[in-house]
Amino acid sequence: MTSAPKQAPATGDRASRTSQRTTASGDRALRGALRHSRGRSLAVLLCSVASAVAALAEPAVLGRSLDLLLDRDPAAGRWVALCAALVLAEILLDALTAQLTGTVNARSTAWLRTRALRTLLAAEPGRATDRFAPGDLATRLTANATEAGTVPAAAAGALAAVLPPLGALVALVLIDLWTAAAFLLGVPLLVLLLRAFARSSSAAVTSYQRIQAGIADRLAEVLAGAHTVAAAGTAERERRRVLAGLPGLGAEGRAMWLVYGRAVARSGVLMPLLVCLVLAVGGIRLAAGQLGVGGLVAASRYAALAAGIGAVAAVLGALVKGRAAARRTAEPAALPPVFHGPLRLPAGGPGALRLTGVTVVRDGAPVLDDVTLTVPGGATAAVVGRSGAGKSLLAAVAGRLTDPDRGRVLLDGVPMEQLTEEELRREVGHAFARPALFGPTVGDAIAFGAERPTAPEVRAAARAAGADGFVQRLPYGYDTLLADAPLSGGERQRLGLARAFAHAGRLLVLDDAMSGLDTVTQREVELALARDVRAGTRLVVAHRLSTAAGADLVVWLDAGRVRATGPHRLLWRDPAYRAVFTGSEPEAADREAADREAAHPAAAEPDPEVAR
Numbered sequence: 001m002t003s004a005p006k007q008a009p010a011t012g013d014r015a016s017r018t019s020q021r022t023t024a025s026g027d028r029a030l031r032g033a034l035r036h037s038r039g040r041s042l043a044v045l046l047c048s049v050a051s052a053v054a055a056l057a058e059p060a061v062l063g064r065s066l067d068l069l070l071d072r073d074p075a076a077g078r079w080v081a082l083c084a085a086l087v088l089a090e091i092l093l094d095a096l097t098a099q100l101t102g103t104v105n106a107r108s109t110a111w112l113r114t115r116a117l118r119t120l121l122a123a124e125p126g127r128a129t130d131r132f133a134p135g136d137l138a139t140r141l142t143a144n145a146t147e148a149g150t151v152p153a154a155a156a157g158a159l160a161a162v163l164p165p166l167g168a169l170v171a172l173v174l175i176d177l178w179t180a181a182a183f184l185l186g187v188p189l190l191v192l193l194l195r196a197f198a199r200s201s202s203a204a205v206t207s208y209q210r211i212q213a214g215i216a217d218r219l220a221e222v223l224a225g226a227h228t229v230a231a232a233g234t235a236e237r238e239r240r241r242v243l244a245g246l247p248g249l250g251a252e253g254r255a256m257w258l259v260y261g262r263a264v265a266r267s268g269v270l271m272p273l274l275v276c277l278v279l280a281v282g283g284i285r286l287a288a289g290q291l292g293v294g295g296l297v298a299a300s301r302y303a304a305l306a307a308g309i310g311a312v313a314a315v316l317g318a319l320v321k322g323r324a325a326a327r328r329t330a331e332p333a334a335l336p337p338v339f340h341g342p343l344r345l346p347a348g349g350p351g352a353l354r355l356t357g358v359t360v361v362r363d364g365a366p367v368l369d370d371v372t373l374t375v376p377g378g379a380t381a382a383v384v385g386r387s388g389a390g391k392s393l394l395a396a397v398a399g400r401l402t403d404p405d406r407g408r409v410l411l412d413g414v415p416m417e418q419l420t421e422e423e424l425r426r427e428v429g430h431a432f433a434r435p436a437l438f439g440p441t442v443g444d445a446i447a448f449g450a451e452r453p454t455a456p457e458v459r460a461a462a463r464a465a466g467a468d469g470f471v472q473r474l475p476y477g478y479d480t481l482l483a484d485a486p487l488s489g490g491e492r493q494r495l496g497l498a499r500a501f502a503h504a505g506r507l508l509v510l511d512d513a514m515s516g517l518d519t520v521t522q523r524e525v526e527l528a529l530a531r532d533v534r535a536g537t538r539l540v541v542a543h544r545l546s547t548a549a550g551a552d553l554v555v556w557l558d559a560g561r562v563r564a565t566g567p568h569r570l571l572w573r574d575p576a577y578r579a580v581f582t583g584s585e586p587e588a589a590d591r592e593a594a595d596r597e598a599a600h601p602a603a604a605e606p607d608p609e610v611a612r
């Protein structure tokens with residue numbers, strides 16, 4: 001099946017609405033993560049606030065100790081001990097905060113990632129990869145989720161980060177109004193600095209993350225197509241294409257560091273200037289006898305603490321980065337889930353399949369157009385048609401891997417979307433041309449499904465799919481690790497078929513699932529399917545004439561529409577139908593058919609069994 005173009009660029013109002021929506025869903029995800037680690041986040045908040053309080057109390061206690069020591073007051077010992085206790089408490093609380101922050105980060109990341117993954121898997125198959133390239137999705141669920149996961153702890157720590165500077169300012173006011181006034185002179189500059197930092201770093205971070213995901217995506221694409229790239233001799237060109245984003249990434253990275261560096265440099269100049277100013281004013285006040293030595297020491301320490309407001313830039317930076325990352329993680333999680341109803345199928349039903357007026361629209365155009373057909377219960381229907389006719393889409397709709405935009409699909413009279421998920425997946429099976437195999441071992445790959453078949457059932461299914469022979473020859477048979485089992489395309493297909501057979505329900509959809517089998521093996525598998533697998537309705541997408549000839553009914557698709565349904569032998573009289581298999585124009589197909597008919601004469605008149 002052809003995939004749709006990735007993420008069309010949005011423009012103007014639409015782009016801004018999309019951006020607002022993704023920001024809102026990112027923030028919602030962050031609130032969820034915060035709720036999930038509420039207790040530990042609160043502990044981070046309490047520990048960091050307690051540490052900040054200890055840091056705030058320390059200069060005052062130190063100043064007081066100094067004054068008492070200078071006065072040779074016997075109470076000085078108690079104050080020195082208090083000072084030491086405060087320093088110790090600060091160290092212990094910081095260590096605890098670091099440990100708790102690590103836990104909160106890990107839990108929040110896991111929550112965000114699980115949530116995104118759950119919604120991705122609950123969405124219609126293919127929807128996510130239609131909208132997001134695989135490498136991009138991988139980055140969103142790994143690196144971006146990790147960055148977003150730091151937000152709850154960073155938010156809890158942010159309060160503690162502003163507490164010492166603000167508290168220090170209050171302490172300055174209490175110690176001496178003039179020293180506080182000297183410090184306040186520089187505050188407007190500080191505020192401007194922080195605002196500029198938040199604004200410019202947010203844009204650079206978003207752009208950096210987007211380019212990074214682009215590189216990851218192209219890399220995943222090239223790795224998946226490594227054989228094609230090698231065969232085409234385009235490795236160098238692909239290397240350049242994958243890394244094409246590097247200069248942009250470098251530029252955004254430099255921009256990020258430049259913004260950060262400028263903020264640090266400006267605050268690096270501003271802060272010592274402020275402390276010097278406070279010391280100068282404090283010195284004048286000391287000389288004037290308005291301030292004691294301890295007061296001056298405390299004021300200088302508080303000025304340094306208050307100047308630490310610049311460190312808030314780092315916390316702010318982490319929050320900005322995390323929020324941008326949360327937006328990216330939450331975006332795929334906004335895909336709508338597939339709806340499942342509460343109904344079950346009638347017991348013992350034959351698996352009659354009915355499609356009425358089924359239309360599937362992709363990229364604004366119908367790719368299945370008003371398809372109506374009936375496959376009687378227990379019958380095998382072959383779906384044939386030229387490449388791109390819509391066969392795979394029809395198979396996906398019939399097995400409810402995708403929902404039609406219009407029309408209905410009924411199994412034994414029950415609308416598919418009204419079935420419970422368990423009933424749907426128990427009664428409707430699929431096999432594909434390029435199956436993905438899951439499970440540590442070969443046996444697990446066949447057993448993979450909602451309900452696990454027994455080992456004899458797995459073997460029986462493998463026998464029916466023509467897989468038992470080569471599986472037995474593997475070093476540990478069914479227990480061979482998939483990673484250690486070198487499989488050809490046809491062998492993979494047979495394992496995929498075995499998986500479908502082991503879980504066969506009343507409807508089995510085989511989408512080109514035997515294309516890699518030689519004709520003799522295919523015949524054997526078809527016989528075994530009829531003989532050894534649970535009886536039911538089969539919908540078989542096929543390009544081979546023998547499959548159409550062996551089916552009870554053929555559904556002939558042409559450009560997304562049903563051109564005719566009927567038995568193969570009757571459809572075969574139509575040169576256009578024959579051309580589907582011979583690949584030639586109808587006239588040439590006509591000649592070929594005439595030659596064939598000369599060898600195997602068949603009725604020539606149109607037949608009422610063929611529906612058009």
Ligand SMILES: Nc1ncnc2c1ncn2[C@@H]1O[C@H](COP(=O)(O)OP(=O)(O)OP(=O)(O)O)[C@@H](O)[C@H]1O
Pocket residue numbers: 001002003004005126130362363367385386387388389390391392393394
């Ligand atoms: N997700 C999608 N987005 C856009 N177009 C799609 C999507 N899926 C399928 N199509 C289009 O629908 C049409 C039918 O595709 P489908 O895969 O069903 O064809 P097919 O008959 O199975 O072809 P083939 O025999 O080559 O496998 C094609 O033109 C394809 O480009």
